[in-house]
Every structure is written in C-alpha cells, then in structure tokens.
Amino acid sequence: MKFSIGGSLKLAFRPWVEGLENIPAEGPAILASNHLSFSDSFFLPAVLDRKVTFIAKAEYFTSPGVKGRLTAAFFKGVGQLPVDRSGARGAGEAAIKSGIEVLERGELFGIYPEGTRSPDGRLYRGKPGGLARVALATGAPVIPVAMIDTEKIQPPGKVVPKLMRPGIRIGKPLDFSRYQGMDGDRFILRSVTDEVMYEIMKLSGQEYVDIYATAAKRQIADAEKAAKEAAKEAAKEAAKDAAKAQSGPSGA
Incomplete structure (x- = not known):
C-alpha cells in the first residue's frame, strides 16, 4: 500500500529531492526533519525506497465508522505508528520506546525534533527529550532532513491540498555514537539536539527561533x-x- 500511495503522491505533486544518496541502503537510521505541514509525514516516505516509520496520534487509528477505517488504513499504509498521547510524559516515553524498537529492527525512524508543526514557517528550538535520547540509546546515525514549501501545499486548517511541487533536502548522516549510553545527561542531550537543528536550518534556509x-x-x-x-x-x-x-x- 505504501508504494501505491507514494506513487500517487509523486505523480500528483512531483516533489523534487536532493541528497537521496545520504539514506543508507540498509541498517537503522533516524530521519530528523523540520515540520511545516501535516503532509510532511507522507511526502518524505513517498520519495524513499525504504520504509520510514513516524509516530502518529492513536486517535487516527481508532476513529469509528467507514471514514475512521479508511484513515487508519491510510496511516498504516504510509508507515505511521500509533502512540497514545493522552498523557504528556507517558506519550513521550511511548514515542521513545517505539523509536528504539523500530531502530533495533534495522529500520528507518522519522521524527520531528520541534515536537509540533511550525506556526509561521520558521524553525524552532528542538526538544531534547525525543530525538537525542533515541539516538544515544541506539547509536543510530541521525540524518537531517528539510521539507521545503509543504506549508504552502497544506496550511494549518486546510483539508484540501494545493497542487504544487514540494522539495526535500536530505543531509549527510551525523554520528553521535561517541555519546552512546549518555542519554541521561541533559547537557549532552541539548548539545546533540542543537547540532541537528543547525544542520536542518542550513538545509531548509529557515529563520531560526530559539524558543x-x-x-x-x-x-x-x-x-x-x-x-x-x-x-x-x-x-x-x-x-x-x-x-x-x-x-x-x-x-x-
């Protein structure tokens, strides 16, 4: 189903991509991306040959009725993983656990370090509790990713997307294995997160806001x-x- 959805997205929107060679052909890796639109989690998997798993709200998979079943099938088809986000701390721990499990299977795990979509197209400070902890717990390389113009395709609150070409820039892998096992050190977590956000900023060209x-x-x-x-x-x-x-x- 991933390939049929991905093929449809590529045919309709014709996304351009730079840096595909930075995605490893096999083995675990973390794709850390900026977050401009609801559609980010669909466009990135669509251009990759490998499956990439993102975290999604459990509600997307449990809504009743025909629409709910279709939504659940769609999210499963594009590699979304349901996580109960009813409790803030519990949700964070569940997401980290899920990310580690994906990487231990040798797969790609996608994450948005900002934690939520940008409200105005600028790049915001990364949260150290997710990305850095998963990276240091697994030793998996972190690949910075920049989504380009996806907020213009589907701004917040808009259901029907606008047909235009989004862009995706994929940076070189970052190796944080020297810090592996130090996921309890908040200064290390902050440093790792900031380094990743700097690379995303360079790729995206976004204005950075330190909040x-x-x-x-x-x-x-x-x-x-x-x-x-x-x-x-x-x-x-x-x-x-x-x-x-x-x-x-x-x-x-």
Whole structure:
C-alpha cells in the first residue's frame, strides 16, 4: 500500500529531492526533519525506497465508522505508528520506546525534533527529550532532513491540498555514537539536539527561533485573543459614540 500511495503522491505533486544518496541502503537510521505541514509525514516516505516509520496520534487509528477505517488504513499504509498521547510524559516515553524498537529492527525512524508543526514557517528550538535520547540509546546515525514549501501545499486548517511541487533536502548522516549510553545527561542531550537543528536550518534556509514551537503557538494564540478583545471593545465604544451622536440633535 505504501508504494501505491507514494506513487500517487509523486505523480500528483512531483516533489523534487536532493541528497537521496545520504539514506543508507540498509541498517537503522533516524530521519530528523523540520515540520511545516501535516503532509510532511507522507511526502518524505513517498520519495524513499525504504520504509520510514513516524509516530502518529492513536486517535487516527481508532476513529469509528467507514471514514475512521479508511484513515487508519491510510496511516498504516504510509508507515505511521500509533502512540497514545493522552498523557504528556507517558506519550513521550511511548514515542521513545517505539523509536528504539523500530531502530533495533534495522529500520528507518522519522521524527520531528520541534515536537509540533511550525506556526509561521520558521524553525524552532528542538526538544531534547525525543530525538537525542533515541539516538544515544541506539547509536543510530541521525540524518537531517528539510521539507521545503509543504506549508504552502497544506496550511494549518486546510483539508484540501494545493497542487504544487514540494522539495526535500536530505543531509549527510551525523554520528553521535561517541555519546552512546549518555542519554541521561541533559547537557549532552541539548548539545546533540542543537547540532541537528543547525544542520536542518542550513538545509531548509529557515529563520531560526530559539524558543519552542509550542510556546510560539501560545504567544500567537494569546495575541490573537487580545486583538479580538480589543476589536470588540473598540466596536462597543464606536457604537456608544454613534448612539450619542444620534441622540444629540433630538435632545438639544
């Protein structure tokens, strides 16, 4: 099913790819990518000859009805692995465990170090709890990946994608085996994550923001809420002024 879905995506969107030679023909490796769109997890596997497994919300696999079964089949077909994300800490541990298991089978494991999609197309600080821990626990090489223009194909909230060519740049593998077994050292985890994010930044050409994407999303949501409240207050004041202007001549 992966090949039929991948073939359809390549035929419809014609993604361009640089650096395919950096993907090993066999053996475990971690593909660490920026995250611009919901479709990232589909385009990257579509251009690879090998299966790559990403983590996905368990809800995608358990929704009821015909639509739910079709969604589950689609996600399984493109190599998504369900993880229960109902508890933040439990979800993180489950994702790490799943990633280690994928790599121990000698397969490719895909991960988004930012932890969530970029809210504005910029590259945000990587979270050290997932990528670095999996890399140091397994000794698998980390391959930086940059998705290009996928946010233009399917912006947040848009269901129907726009037909245009996305790009994928794949960097050279990074070897962190010298730190293997040191996944309990938070300074090492931070250093490994930052090195990977720097390589992704070079590949993608994105502006880097040294805060987490989740914090940026909260800031954006708070700013939008404040703007709406300010607009409401301004509308109320304008209505009051209009009412005074209308009542003025009759009261004179």
